[in-house]
Amino acid sequence: MRTLNCMVLALLVLTIGAVAQQAALAPETQQPASANQPAAAQPAAAQPAAAPAAPAALATPVTMDQVVDRFIEREKGLIKMLSARTPVVETYLQNLTQDTQLGPVPKDDHYFLGRMDLTDSIDRNDYLKDKEDGMQKRLLGGFTKLFKFQYQPLGFSWMIYADRNDFDRQHYEFRYVRREFTGDVRTLVFDVTPKKDAGKGRFLGRIWVEDQDFNIVRLNGTYTHASRNTYYFHMDSWRLNLIPGYWVPTYIYSEEGDFTAGAKNKIAFKAQTRMWGYNLKAGTANDELTQIRVDSVKDETPSAQDASPLAAQREWQQQAEDNVLERLQRSGLLAPEGELDKVLQTVVNNLQITNNIELPRPIRTRVLITSPLETFSVGNTIVISRGMIDVLPDEASLAAVLSHELAHVVLGHNLGSQYAFNDRMLFSDESTYQNFGFKHIPEEEAAADKKAIEMLKNSPYAQKLDAAGLFIKVLQTRAPQLAALLQAHLGNSIAENGTVTRMSQLATSAPALDWNKLDQIAALPLGGRVRLNAWDNKVEMVKAQPVAITSARDKMPFEVTPFFPRLTRYGANTPNAGPVSATTASSANVSAPTN
Numbered sequence: 001m002r003t004l005n006c007m008v009l010a011l012l013v014l015t016i017g018a019v020a021q022q023a024a025l026a027p028e029t030q031q032p033a034s035a036n037q038p039a040a041a042q043p044a045a046a047q048p049a050a051a052p053a054a055p056a057a058l059a060t061p062v063t064m065d066q067v068v069d070r071f072i073e074r075e076k077g078l079i080k081m082l083s084a085r086t087p088v089v090e091t092y093l094q095n096l097t098q099d100t101q102l103g104p105v106p107k108d109d110h111y112f113l114g115r116m117d118l119t120d121s122i123d124r125n126d127y128l129k130d131k132e133d134g135m136q137k138r139l140l141g142g143f144t145k146l147f148k149f150q151y152q153p154l155g156f157s158w159m160i161y162a163d164r165n166d167f168d169r170q171h172y173e174f175r176y177v178r179r180e181f182t183g184d185v186r187t188l189v190f191d192v193t194p195k196k197d198a199g200k201g202r203f204l205g206r207i208w209v210e211d212q213d214f215n216i217v218r219l220n221g222t223y224t225h226a227s228r229n230t231y232y233f234h235m236d237s238w239r240l241n242l243i244p245g246y247w248v249p250t251y252i253y254s255e256e257g258d259f260t261a262g263a264k265n266k267i268a269f270k271a272q273t274r275m276w277g278y279n280l281k282a283g284t285a286n287d288e289l290t291q292i293r294v295d296s297v298k299d300e301t302p303s304a305q306d307a308s309p310l311a312a313q314r315e316w317q318q319q320a321e322d323n324v325l326e327r328l329q330r331s332g333l334l335a336p337e338g339e340l341d342k343v344l345q346t347v348v349n350n351l352q353i354t355n356n357i358e359l360p361r362p363i364r365t366r367v368l369i370t371s372p373l374e375t376f377s378v379g380n381t382i383v384i385s386r387g388m389i390d391v392l393p394d395e396a397s398l399a400a401v402l403s404h405e406l407a408h409v410v411l412g413h414n415l416g417s418q419y420a421f422n423d424r425m426l427f428s429d430e431s432t433y434q435n436f437g438f439k440h441i442p443e444e445e446a447a448a449d450k451k452a453i454e455m456l457k458n459s460p461y462a463q464k465l466d467a468a469g470l471f472i473k474v475l476q477t478r479a480p481q482l483a484a485l486l487q488a489h490l491g492n493s494i495a496e497n498g499t500v501t502r503m504s505q506l507a508t509s510a511p512a513l514d515w516n517k518l519d520q521i522a523a524l525p526l527g528g529r530v531r532l533n534a535w536d537n538k539v540e541m542v543k544a545q546p547v548a549i550t551s552a553r554d555k556m557p558f559e560v561t562p563f564f565p566r567l568t569r570y571g572a573n574t575p576n577a578g579p580v581s582a583t584t585a586s587s588a589n590v591s592a593p594t595n
């Protein structure tokens, strides 16, 4: 078992080394484009990420007034550069209630996923069918009708800019506060207040400006003035230097609520907003041409005969599988193949080898970029969501989750062959969830669970299934409050109506859940394991420093926490410096003993 952990850890280290190299090599492979060039003319997403040309170097400002002028100009440059982009935007929100032992805990949750259009105004199209009708309203910043409470997803993504139209000296006062290191990047901190007659909906708060090109890297604050029926959230908005010269909006954390004695909360919630897929292109014909698979064209069969019926069936399934993966990646929902997949494949491999499972084609794994906890399989590919990887406490739990999908493949529960017909790939990105589905019937779900447990018991994870069982247990305690997080959008949900259905047998043999046992980490908060590059959608494992848990309140299973990315400059050789949520208390315990 030791060696197994070492293997995966070694893989992790390899991953990080490889990424560092890529980062160092990237500038050579960049294809500089004029800043005015329309996005459609750039190479397609399948190519190495094409970045806009970095802005020309200017003389270093010498006075604070000049610094202010410079960051105002850079902000306008960013708005212009992003105006042709349509990133994916996801907001996951937990409403809070007070628990005497655990503090503020989730009461219920909401999930929004859409594409932002960053042209003249900030607009978005949602992937999820609008349930409450309120999503379609184009309200800026907050939401109206405080008493008939509705969340406006647009509101959560509003703070990608301080002020889309009027970020200037006519509307704002800028007061220099101090210098500060934010990660590896030295920043100048300014307080920003709207001028008296600047009007409603103006930014009020603080900005951090890096001291090289004077781009804003962080915004923290709210908008003024709240009127009787408009309310603005407080937000903490982070940008990352993912392409030369620009800092790209990536994370926004929002929080409202007061849990001090006597406070009467009308609203108490925490929400994480993530943006990604800035380099995704609208599906043009050109774009599709570059994505044709050439590797499956070569005929490697020994005889020159037609495929046998079984071989034809397998090829048909392969075609469907390739179609689905390619389409999901183009929609911005699936990360490109990468190093993280190798970590997942190692775990699947461990299960296969110890169970003598030989398949006609190797199992592949891919990462769905979204937060809801879900897995599904199509053909021989197992897909697992970023949110799911985030919350799993250790490798055995990951194995348990993957084993269910491996079981579907082994049992021949093939889904998705209808997608071998290419007309079924022709839909808008936003309607992906309406056009794809990989849900098994309950009988196949039960059979897969049974087979998965069998495989786990033969595997190197057999002695560590307590951790997986505890994960199921803590999931069960939180399932009634986390319907949105547990709602699968493509595969089967792991819980139905507040009850965990997936692999629930594992919980029966697990030890009792004990909040006061500080070394019992049954599940992690969201956001601590996987780092996503918002520009090119690549994912990798985060190597966070472990932070000691000092009370039951530090555990925060499945919870939303603030973001605190360690800022680094583009190309800087600091592979471990990734965006890490503020409280990834236990995210480094991949190989920690679990009991």
Ligand SMILES: [Zn+2]
Binding pocket: 404, 405, 408, 440, 444, 445, 448, 492
């Ligand atoms: Zn299943």
